[in-house]
Amino acid sequence: MSLGDLGEKGRRAKPERESGQAGGNAKPTLKTIAELTGLAVTTVSRALADAPQIALETRQRVRQVASEIGYLPDRAAQRLRTGRTNVISLVLDPHEEILSYATSMIKGLTEALRGTPYHLVITPHFSDTPQADPVRHIMRNRMADGIIFTRTEPSDERVKLLMENNFPFICHGRTELATAHPYVDYDNYGFAYLAARKLIAAGCRKLFIILPPERFTFAHHMRHGFMTAVREEGVAFEIARDVTLDSGSDDIRDYLFRRMGEPGRPDGFICGGEVSALSVMAAAYDHHLELGKDVRLVAKQTSGLFDQIRPRVETIYEDLAEAGLLMGRLLLKRIGGPQPIDEMRVLQTV
Amino acid sequence: MSLGDLGEKGRRAKPERESGQAGGNAKPTLKTIAELTGLAVTTVSRALADAPQIALETRQRVRQVASEIGYLPDRAAQRLRTGRTNVISLVLDPHEEILSYATSMIKGLTEALRGTPYHLVITPHFSDTPQADPVRHIMRNRMADGIIFTRTEPSDERVKLLMENNFPFICHGRTELATAHPYVDYDNYGFAYLAARKLIAAGCRKLFIILPPERFTFAHHMRHGFMTAVREEGVAFEIARDVTLDSGSDDIRDYLFRRMGEPGRPDGFICGGEVSALSVMAAAYDHHLELGKDVRLVAKQTSGLFDQIRPRVETIYEDLAEAGLLMGRLLLKRIGGPQPIDEMRVLQTV
DNA sequence: AGCGTCATCTATATCGTTACAAATTTTTTC
């Protein structure tokens, strides 16, 4: 089936302007349907919108014709007229680490958007530009109807901006702002707490945790969960100083290798990232330490990766696809509903 | 900085229709600039397009004013008028495996699109619908100016469709079609050949390879490279029968675990996927086979993952970010240029 | 008849941009 030459100049290439049913391959518009049914363009538009003031019979007839000729509304025209873009922007830093963390989320998002008229646009935020720039840009130029972003900070500029402008958004992670806003988060307090308890229960006497960069809210949650557990049990602990979960895996490995060679070596490690958890394992391996005996590790699992890792590692699962699905649904709800719906959801540790 | 209430009804919420410079917060359009400069809208448009028939001085003045008031053209209007969407569609199946493989590619793509007016839209192709559907849909409804997809087949329907319609696209992987078309591929022949030679050189006597599903062109390339090497050296070999690189990691592991328990166990494994390579390692581990001694493995590396894996595994690197960057650049070239540029690039094994 | 009510349908204007042809001004030429 050839749709005509859509390549270089598009439909403008055809000079056939006689609005008859010349060839069946001109892109159908409302006008086409109007001519076919003998109705006015407006009526067709309203009919397709299922307006009650159009006779039921007419509506059905229009629908019929529309589907017969494969009519689909022109997004650009709708967008220009209504101001609605049918776009959801996922703003993220296209670094491998973050991207891979966003992968499952994208899966959930596409699932949530499936069957809706919404498209998912990846809006990159390059780390050499201010964090709020993409958000500002999207709002200012109405590039999307809703924004999704991750790695929320306690006093997140993006959240503030979006709220000021009453622009639909949802973020992964919480802020510590006074005003409520929708978000989806994972119980990182629970993760760290549970991880620490597991290690202590397994006999560890000194726990070590690698945290996310301090600026992220979930770093605080993790630290808090960790601290609560070690205080409850009164065990020794240590928090990684020079590396974070955002550090390169090689750096994390090197850092841990060094640390494991120094006195007072921890025997229980908590790592909230998949590849960085492998770095911990690698550091232990390079010291000929046996995992599950000399040192123990609890990692956060966000994919099937750790099911293939040997020796088996204890993990706690965070379902990012579920988070993505939820975020998508909540955002659509927020966009559709005229009144601000403040939905907050924290996915629990299992 | 508040941009006004952009949430519910957008700019349409303001009834201020006096086209003066009432508030500075109305979205600037060509009309705004026209009024400010005393020129006609058309002139402003042409001036911003740097048309040679507009006096240089005028062009500069218009530019000046435009940047002062922060003018940015309305995408929807441009799109409606010109038929150009400024969108690049990346079509992919949002399964975790494929997505994670596409992750680095997305990184390269965003890099290529950086600074251009093009947006990256993730167009999901759900496996329960015909493969060519998204492509057809994108062309028919002019959802994008160019299409990118992966996992090309020898007689790929999508390629045929896109070529018939002369629609700009680029795919990752080659076809075996008569007509030339642009693509970016990785030398999977070289990968398998090199991997096999490495294993043989290390002393392996029976090689085993897990291939991608037969329907993909690169499966043939890999098989061919593998076969060439084993025939040259006359070593025994085996090709995975019940699993492919697309199988679930658990299935791959279970399959290999079984195979390793049977007589005539291979001692050299080639695996063209990251997580599935870990499955091979896991299967060996579960059999108490020592990697690098009892069995050897050569894996394809597409991220930093294997730098953290112990014991160290021999890998051959495929740079998917580079592929993404290249694909983005070639596609943009193809979209911009009026004459079809047939660019074929195969990234070599290193 | 005359008038209002209801159910349908339609004409017009507009979103912001660009293509096209025509109009205006300036410069050149004889």
Next chain:
DNA sequence: GAAAAAATTTGTAACGATATAGATGACGCT
């Protein structure tokens, strides 16, 4: 100094959809 040529600028009409207000006809009521 007038006509021709060149250099600028401008008006009008789309692109395809929808919001708004208005038109049409059928029907019932007094």
